[in-house]
């Protein structure tokens with residue numbers, strides 16, 4: 001299979017991830033941070049090592065502020081619902097994923113939201129965010145890179161603005177963690193939400209929320225932490241304050257190995273390869289008649305995500321043909337980001353998305369281009385599935 005769906009979850013995982021998970025399950029399978037016996041302590045060490053590795057990647061000074069979550073959605077829910085209070089105003093953008101827009105919609109009876117419109121290529125001027133700030137604005141939340149177009153948002157400028165105005169800055173790094181450089185301190189990020197299973201190359205069911213020192217975040221879930229058990233209140237100590245219940249130590253072991261791979265290979269090397277593939281695809285696809293590409297051009301700053309549609313072809317049918325005829329896994333549909341599709345004008349047509357990883361090759365890109373040329377000349381059977389809305 002040629003796997004071009006890395007923006008959903010990365011595959012394959014680097015060498016070492018499966019081994020780390022198996023080793024954790026078989027050798028260190030006890031409950032981490034609970035019982036005090038040797039196997040429990042060993043499991044705790046695996047979790048702690050992953051925490052330290054993640055802190056190093058994002059220039060987080062205190063590893064205990066790295067909180068393990070289920071995925072990026074879980075981290076964003078913890079951030080938004082833990083910080084917002086009745087009467088607050090939030091500034092966000094028209095390119096957000098449902099993992100930002102739905103929690104905000106869920107809070108609509110107590111908070112007001114301004115969605116700053118982005119340009120038709122998904123780009124955003126930081127100044128537009130500033131114009132939307134009001135007296136009662138408390139939070140700015142933006143995606144670092146769009147999961148539909150790969151557009152990179154001006155996170156550094158927005159962070160500086162947020163700090164200057166005393167606002168809490170939340171970044172959705174679902175498409176940038178392990179892909180773009182992120183320095184939580186220098187970018188003035190207060191809450192950084194990310195999946196463990198995409199660019200960080202860990203297994204599904206892992207995620208992270210960095211909780212900066214300036215934020216007083218209400219815990220999203222309370223319960224057993226293995227510490228201060230007689231106190232009725234959730235302990236204030238980090239990371240337990242936000243990590244009630246048994247952690248996914250096996251998944252975290254895999255995530256730790258994925259992050260070590262990112263460290264070992266180097267973000268620059270990963271990025272160079274991913275960008276080369278993205279550019280190769282954009283340049284090749286631009287020459288296919290009827291191909292309409294969305295987002296920044298080949299030479300612009302971008303994440304390794306490209307969306308397109310083919311004139312006269314049903315998006316779901318293209319996705320299904322790629323899967324069934326050519327064994328190419330991609331994603332076709334609305335990508336859980338209806339606002340982004342409204343911005344691009346593709347809510348009706350939907351889009352096919354290719355997303356590349358370090359493990360894809362130039363040969364795979366060329367083969368995918370050949371398949372699209374072929375599809376372009378053929379009549380497609382009506383989509384039966386293939387589209388993910």
Ligand SMILES: Cc1ncc(COP(=O)(O)O)c(C=O)c1O
Pocket residue numbers: 007008071072073074097099143145146147172174175194195196207
């Ligand atoms: C921009 C963006 N935010 C959030 C998410 C949610 O990530 P997760 O599946 O880890 O919850 C995604 C997933 O694709 C995404 O692309």
